[in-house]
Amino acid sequence: MKKFMNLVGIKSRKASAKKITTNTKNKVLNKYAQLLDKEKELILRENAKDIKFAQNKGLKDNLINRLKINDLRLKNIKDSIKKISKLKDPVNVTLKKWKRPNGLNIRRVTIPIGVIGVIFESRPNVTSDVAGLCFKSGNAVILKGGSEALNTNRILAKLFRQALKKNNVDENYIQFIDSKDRKMVDIMLSKMKKYIDVIIPRGGKSLVKRVQEFSNVPIIGHLEGLCHTFVDKDAELNMASKIIYNAKLRNTSICGATETILLHEKIIKKFCNPILKKLQNANCKIYGDRILKKYYKGQLYPAKEKDWSTEYLAATVSVKVVKSSDEAINHINKYGTMHTDSIITKNKKTAIKFLKNVKSSIAMHNTSTQFADGGEFGFGGEVGISTNTLPPRGPVGLEQLVSYKYEISSKGKIRE
Template sequence: MIKIMNLIGIKSRKASEKKINLDTKNKVLILYAKLLDRENKSILRENLKDIKFAKSKGIKENLINRLQIDKVKLKNIKDSVIKISKLKDPVNVTLKKWSRPNGLNIKRVTIPIGVIGVIFESRPNVTSDVAGLCFKSGNAVILKGGSEAINTNRILAKLFRQALKKHNVDENYIQFVDSTDRKMVDIMLSKMKQYIDVIIPRGGKNLVKRVQEFSTVPIIGHLEGICHTFIDKDAELNMASNIIYNAKLRNTAICGATETILLHEKIVKKFCNPILKRLENENCKIYGDNIIRKNYKGKVYPAKEKDWSTEYLTAAVSVKVVKSSDEAINHINKYGTMHTDSIITKNKKTASKFLKNVKSSIAMHNTSTQFADGGEFGFGGEVGISTNTIPPRGPVGLEQLVSYKYEISSKGKIRK
């Protein structure tokens, strides 16, 4: 097993050392998009196998929803690849250049990271998004998906390799670990440091925690998405209601879904019932503090301490009343996971204070937290969202998948 993974690592490293020009990169991506279209029946057939397997294993409904591909989702996957093909090449970009009094001319220039290992669960679109973004940014990628999606992931990776081969590019730029054995993940994390430059986990809390605990390779990722929306005393009711409804219920299974609503005490009586009733009408379970329980006329469950640090990933939300924007910021910085947090207010000064002081990698004003997505940021897609305190942070797209080097020239200068 280690021999197999080492061979994959060797092939990835060799592929990553071959520089591909922008024209070829884009031709590969456009052909891949065409193959996704041409082979749509085969992809849907393989996905159906995965759905049947997942249901037989009793996998949760929200995970099955992530796993399932239909014609609309497949078109979105294809469109994402086309968007990536239209983005500028992030490699060999001069970030800054300057000259020194000592005669040195210095440039900071972007370079690929090298080999990226991605370990993910459920979502087959990760295969195409990650493969596209890594290839465009000049990185080789080793993909290890979950057993529940192996058939779908296999065909998506196979089609990308076909597109590479057609344009005389080393197929091993994209490699798929075609195994359901979890030991393969352990080997990637602990035995492949010489081949893999960075690991990106995409999946549930247990997967990410395991990666963080066992990886000897640097990690880009986040453990949980405990996202907040704070409704300030200067918020407009209709806007607040629409944003909260979308932030919580548009898709409850994504890491950018709002899990806690913070409500300023001065607007509880006016805002509490219309906003929460709209959620409850859609079968959203509400956990409220004592003030919410006293003011809300619908069904509300008593919020416990653990609810402030719970990522529900379903139709459930915790609601707390705060006395000020400072208290809201402090609550978010204590219980949040530095993912995405939003304030709803007409007061620009309060908004600015919130945006500057929450520790979130994505801070929003009058915006649904569901926009925490690389595609929505114009990145063409994302390989994940990072809540690290050091870069990259937020959605990790093309420009975050490069490092840099310094290129220095002079007219024969020597140091005294």
């Protein structure tokens, strides 16, 4: 097994050493989009096998829904690849250039990272999105998907390799670990430092935690998405109500869903019932503190300390009343996971203070936290979201999948 994985690593290194023109990259991506169209029936057939396997295994409906590919989802996968093909190539871009008094001409130029290992669960669109983004940014990628989507992932990776081959590009730019064995993941994390430059985990808390604990390869990713929406004393009620409903309930299972609502004490009386009743009417369970209990007329469960640090990923939310924007910022910095946090206010000064002082990788003003997504940022998709303090931070798209080097020239200068 280790021998097999080493061979995968060697092939990736060899592929990544070959430089590919922007024109060829785009030809490959457009060919892949064509193949996704042409082989639609085959993809849907393979996906049906995974759905059947998941149902027999007794997976929950929301997890089965994540696995499903239908005509619309396949169109979205194809559109995402086409978008990536239209984006500017992030490689060989001069970020900065300057001349020194010592006679040196210095340029900082973008380069690919090299080989990226991606370990992911459930959503099969990750296979095509990640393969497309890594390839366009000049990186080879080793994909290890979850066992529940094995057939779908296999065909999506196979079609990408066909697109590479048809354009005379080393098909090992994209490699898929076609196995349900979890030991493959352990080998990627602990025995392949020589071949893999960075690991990106995409999945639930247990997967990401395992990667963080065992990997001796650098990681880009996040453990949890504990997102907050703070309704300030200068917020507008209709806007706050609309944003919170969307931020919590549009899709409860994504990492950008709001999990805690913070309400300024000065608007609690007027705002809590219209905002929270709307959530409750949509079957959202609400945990609230003692102050909220005095004002909210709907059903409320008492919030415990652990609720402030719980990522529900369900129609459940915790609500806290705060005395000021400073208290809101402190609460977010204490309990948040540096993912995405939003303030709703008409007061620009308060908004700026919030945006500058929350530690989040994505800080928002009058915006739903559900926009925490590389596609929505115009990145053509994402390989994940990073909450690391070191860059890259936030959605990791094309421009975040490159490093840089310094290119220096002079007219025969020597250092005195």
